[in-house]
Amino acid sequence: MNKLYPLVFIAIIIAAWELVCRLGLVAEFMLPSPGKVVRALISEFPAIMGHSRTTLIEAAAGLGLSIAAALVFAVLMDRFEFLYKAGYPVAVMTQTVPTVAIAPLLVLWFGYGMAPKIILIFVACFFPMLIALLGGFGMADPGVLRLYRSMNAGYLRILRDVKLPYALDGFFSGLRISVSYSVVGAVISEWLGGEGGLGVYMTRVRKAFAFDKMFAVIIVTSAISLLLMKLVDVIQIAAMPWKKYEKK
Amino acid sequence: MxxxxxxxxxxxxxxxxxxxxxxxxxxxxxxxxxxxxxxxxxxxxxxxxxxxxxxxxxxxxxxxxxxxxxxxxxGYMQQNDLLLPFKSIADNVVIPLLLRGEKKKSAIEKALALFPEFGLEGLENYYPAQLSGGMRQRAALLRSFFYSxxxxxxxxxxxxxDAITRSGMxxxxxxxxxxxxxxxxxxxxxxxxxxxxxxxxxxxxxxxxxxxxxxxxxxxxxxxxxxxxxxxxxxxxxxxxxxxx
Structure with missing residues (x-):
């Protein structure tokens, strides 16, 4: 029943949008009707899928690198307090830099290939992953940590047995945010140029004033983000089978 | 002495x-x-x-x-059972044996041999959240027992x-x-x-x-x-x- 509410809400918005277009309240070249957008989506589907592939490869590469780097930094910052004190403010600073602003610089430094795009996605995804992991390490039960220490367990053992599993909840929360950041980051970086990708496709259709296609690609971008977030949920359920027994 | x-x-x-x-x-x-x-x-x-x-x-x-x-x-058993929620009962109780360098297979065998006596028979693959407080304390005691x-x-x-479970325990x-x-x-x-x-x-x-x-x-x-x-x-x-x- 709860899932019905947003579906009804979306249906109302689409109906209102269609009505606005049919009544001619907004010029068609500025706001194509939902029907026209669907027709554009169907006709352009093969091309959009081809561009999606490029975007997804960039997103996966950037996200994968950010997860690996966040894991390494989170472990080091958890193990060595001085690294936490030194690194945390720098990590916060990376979040204050607008990705749109640094994208042209990255293109200037690394060209129009995949490298600047992957770096931009990395910058966008690293911080949420790092914070999620550090927060997750902090969720480890202090009593369990004391118990492990009383049994003379070393840091690596505690990390493997206690801290990393306790961090899984936080990790998946961070991952859910980061997958959507990675797709959006890839599209933004592609606006600045390149051979392919949804952002490149968007730029082309915008220049051609084909706004029905523009809307079609926006829908595909959103759908990809939603599907990836759902995929994270599915993986989380599979990776944490004990969760279903825990009391809410 | x-x-x-x-x-x-x-x-x-x-x-x-x-x-x-x-x-x-x-x-x-x-x-x-x-x-x-x-x-x-x-x-x-x-x-x-x-x-x-x-x-x-x-x-x-x-x-x-x-x-x-x-x-x-x-062995130090604390007020809360301190079982790891993401490990099965068997994996929880053998932690001290593994920390001592024992192979997992033989550690599990040792644990399973004591499960009936500790009232944990058949619960080896359960997660802590699936057990009552009393059962979790039994598992915690077995883990402490394996430690020393x-x-x-x-x-x-x-x-x-609760009072009734405590009395039984x-x-x-x-x-x-x-x-x-x-x-x-x-x-x-x-x-x-x-x-x-x-x-x-x-x-x-x-x-x-x-x-x-x-x-x-x-x-x-x-x-x-x-x-x-x-x-x-x-x-x-x-x-x-x-x-x-």
Missing amino acids: SILSANNLSKAYGERRIISDISVRLEKGEVVSLLGVSGIGKTTLFNILSGLEAPDSGSVFLSGEDVTGRSGLV SEVLLMDEPFSAL QLWFRKIAREHGLSAFIITHDVNEALLLSDRIYILGGRPGRITHELPNSVPDGENQELTEEFLKNKIRITEFINGE
Whole structure:
């Protein structure tokens, strides 16, 4: 029943949008009707899928690198307090830099290939992953940590047995945010140029004033983000089978 | 020779003295309770006995060897079961064996052999969240037992359980302790628990905490022993000792 509410809400918005277009309240070249957008989506589907592939490869590469780097930094910052004190403010600073602003610089430094795009996605995804992991390490039960220490367990053992599993909840929360950041980051970086990708496709259709296609690609971008977030949920359920027994 | 003894232990945090000049001993196969009100320094004493903290003065001896400030030598079971929620019961109880370098297969075999006695048969693949509080405490006790079958320190092990489960667990622990010849110190603020489980009782009192009384006790046999006249007399006597502090 709860899932019905947003579906009804979306249906109302689409109906209102269609009505606005049919009544001619907004010029068609500025706001194509939902029907026209669907027709554009169907006709352009093969091309959009081809561009999606490029975007997804960039997103996966950037996200994968950010997860690996966040894991390494989170472990080091958890193990060595001085690294936490030194690194945390720098990590916060990376979040204050607008990705749109640094994208042209990255293109200037690394060209129009995949490298600047992957770096931009990395910058966008690293911080949420790092914070999620550090927060997750902090969720480890202090009593369990004391118990492990009383049994003379070393840091690596505690990390493997206690801290990393306790961090899984936080990790998946961070991952859910980061997958959507990675797709959006890839599209933004592609606006600045390149051979392919949804952002490149968007730029082309915008220049051609084909706004029905523009809307079609926006829908595909959103759908990809939603599907990836759902995929994270599915993986989380599979990776944490004990969760279903825990009391809410 | 006592299996575990501590002489003249004192500890302060900053200006605040927590325990002062405490000497206790635990003989082999003996269950001894440390009874006292909350905040009297019982847990501090256990942290020192387990080597998690070093005393400001005094020494701890394990089978005659000075082990002051050395952790990892005695089993320490805390108030909460502290089972890892993401590990199965079998994987939880074998943690001490794995930390000692034992292969997982043989560790699990050892654990499964003791599961029936600890009332955990058939629950090896369950997660802690699937078990009741009593069952989780049994698993926690088996884990502590694997850590050290010689000396166990148990910090209010049954206090998180409801009254009925706690009573059942006390009877069960009494049986297990006798069968395995366990030597255990139990922290409790429950006079009934101390009388039901202990061969001897230390009463902690004062500020800073110190041993005010040491009382011998015979563990009663059978159920509902807490309703006998002798038990009630002992309970009144101990309560007076505690309240007199």
